Amino acid sequence: MDLQGATALVTGTNRGLGHHFAIELLRRGAKVYATARRPELVDIPGAEVLRVDITDQGSVDAAVAAAGDVDVLINNAAFTAGGNLMTGDLAAIRMAMDSNYYGTLAMIRGFAPVLARNGGGAILNVLSAVAWQTVDGNTAYAAAKSAQWGLTNAARVELAGQGTLVAALVPGLIATQTLLEYAQNAGVALPESVMNDPAELARFALDGLEAGEIEILDRLGVAAKATLSGPPIAFNLAAAASA
Numbered sequence: 001m002d003l004q005g006a007t008a009l010v011t012g013t014n015r016g017l018g019h020h021f022a023i024e025l026l027r028r029g030a031k032v033y034a035t036a037r038r039p040e041l042v043d044i045p046g047a048e049v050l051r052v053d054i055t056d057q058g059s060v061d062a063a064v065a066a067a068g069d070v071d072v073l074i075n076n077a078a079f080t081a082g083g084n085l086m087t088g089d090l091a092a093i094r095m096a097m098d099s100n101y102y103g104t105l106a107m108i109r110g111f112a113p114v115l116a117r118n119g120g121g122a123i124l125n126v127l128s129a130v131a132w133q134t135v136d137g138n139t140a141y142a143a144a145k146s147a148q149w150g151l152t153n154a155a156r157v158e159l160a161g162q163g164t165l166v167a168a169l170v171p172g173l174i175a176t177q178t179l180l181e182y183a184q185n186a187g188v189a190l191p192e193s194v195m196n197d198p199a200e201l202a203r204f205a206l207d208g209l210e211a212g213e214i215e216i217l218d219r220l221g222v223a224a225k226a227t228l229s230g231p232p233i234a235f236n237l238a239a240a241a242s243a
Contacts, residue, residue: 001072001121001122001165001209001210001212002210003025003028003029003030003072003206003209003210004028004029004030005029005030006025006029006030006031006071006072006121007030007031007032007033007067007069007070007071007072007118008022008025008030008031008032008033008070008071008072008073008074009032009033009035009050009063009067009070009072009073009074009111010022010025010032010033010034010035010074010076011035011036011052011054011074011075011076011077011107012035012036012076012077012078013034013035013036013042013044013047013076014036014037014038014039014041014042015041016174016198017076017126017174017198017201017202018034018036018074018076018077019042019044019198020198020199020201020202021074021076021202021205021206022034022044022047023044023199023202024199024202024203024206025072025206026044026046026047028206030072031048031069032044032046032047032048033047033048033049033050033063033066033067033070034047034048034049034050035049035050035051035052035063035077036049036051036052036077037051037052037053037077038051039051050063050066050067052077054075054077054099054103054104054106054107055095055098055099055102055103055106057106060106060107060110061110063110064110064111064114067114068114068117069118070111070114070115070118070121071115071118071119071120071121071122072121072122072123072124072209073107073108073111073115073121073122073123073124074123074124074126075103075104075107075108075123075124075125075126076126077099077103078096078099078100078103078126078144079092079095079096079098079099079100080096080138080141081096081138081141082095082096082097082138082139082140082141082144083137083138083139083140084136084137084138084139084140085139085140085143086139088140092140093140096140096141096143096144097140097143097144097147099144100141100144100145100147100148101144101147101148101151104125104148104151105151108123108151108155108159111123112159112162112164115159115162115164116162116163116164119163120162120163120164120165121164121165122164122165122166122167122209123155123159123164123165123166123167124167124168124169124205124209125148125151125152125166125167125168125169126168126169126205127145127148127149127152127168127169127170128141128142128145128170128171128172129170129171129172129220129221129223129224129225129235130142130145130224130235131145131146131148131149131170131224132146132149132170132224132225132227132228133224133227133232133233133234133235134146134232134234134235135234135235136234142235149168149170152166152167152168156214165209165212165214166214167208167209167213167214167215167216168214168215168216169201169205169208169216170215170216170217170218170221170224170225171196171201171217171218171220171221172194172196172218172219172220172221172223172224173194173195173196173220174195174196174198174201194220196218201218204216204218
C-alpha cells in the first residue's frame with residue numbers, strides 16, 4: 001500500500017512509538033489524525049488532533065464520525081502496566097485487556113466500514129514479542145498481547161473480503177520511557193543494542209505495511225515466534241540485555 005496521499009489515524013500519539021508513527025506518516029505524504037486520550041499533550045505539526053479513548057465506545061464512535069476519510073488505521077495505544085496475573089491488581093489486569101484487546105476491537109469494528117467505503121485500506125496493530133513469550137513481572141500485559149494477536153489474525157480473515165490488509169508489528173524492546181523505567185525498577189540495565197529506537201521502528205513498520213507484509217518482526221520478534229514450535233518459555237529480560 002502506498003502511503004503517499006493516504007489518510008491515517010494513529011492512536012496513542014502523545015508520546016513514544018505512536019508519536020513517531022504520526023511524524024513518519026506525515027513525512028511520507030499522508031494526512032494524519034493524531035489521537036490520544038489527552039489531546040492537549042499531542043504536539044505534531046501538520047496533524048489533525050482528535051481525542052480518542054479506545055476503551056470508551058462513545059469516544060470511538062465520535063472518532064469514526066469525525067474521520068470518515070481514513071484508509072489506514074494504526075492501533076498503537078495500549079495500557080502496559082498490568083502486572084502479574086496472580087499477584088497484580090485486578091483492575092490493572094482488566095485495564096490491560098480492555099485497552100489491548102477490547103479497545104483494539106472497538107477501533108477495528110468502528111473503522112472497518114470506513115475502510116471498506118474508502119477502498120479497503122490497511123490496519124496495523126502494534127503487538128509485542130511477549131505475545132509469544134510471556135514475561136514475569138507483567139504477565140497480564142503478555143496475556144493481553146496474546147489475545148490481541150488472535151484478534152489480529154481473526155480480523156485479517158474477516159476483512160479479507162473487503163480488501164483490507166490487516167498487519168501486526170511484533171517488536172521486542174522499544175526504547176520508550178515506560179520500558180526504561182520498568183527496567184530500572186527491575187534492576188536490569190538495557191544496552192541500546194537490544195532496543196528499538198521508536199523513530200526507526202516506525203519507519204521499519206511502515207516500510208513493511210507498504211510492502212504488504214502481514215507480520216512485521218524485529219530480531220527479538222523473529223526469535224520469539226520461533227519458540228512457538230517448542231515448549232512454551234518466558235522472555236528473559238536479563239538475557240536479552242546480555243545478548
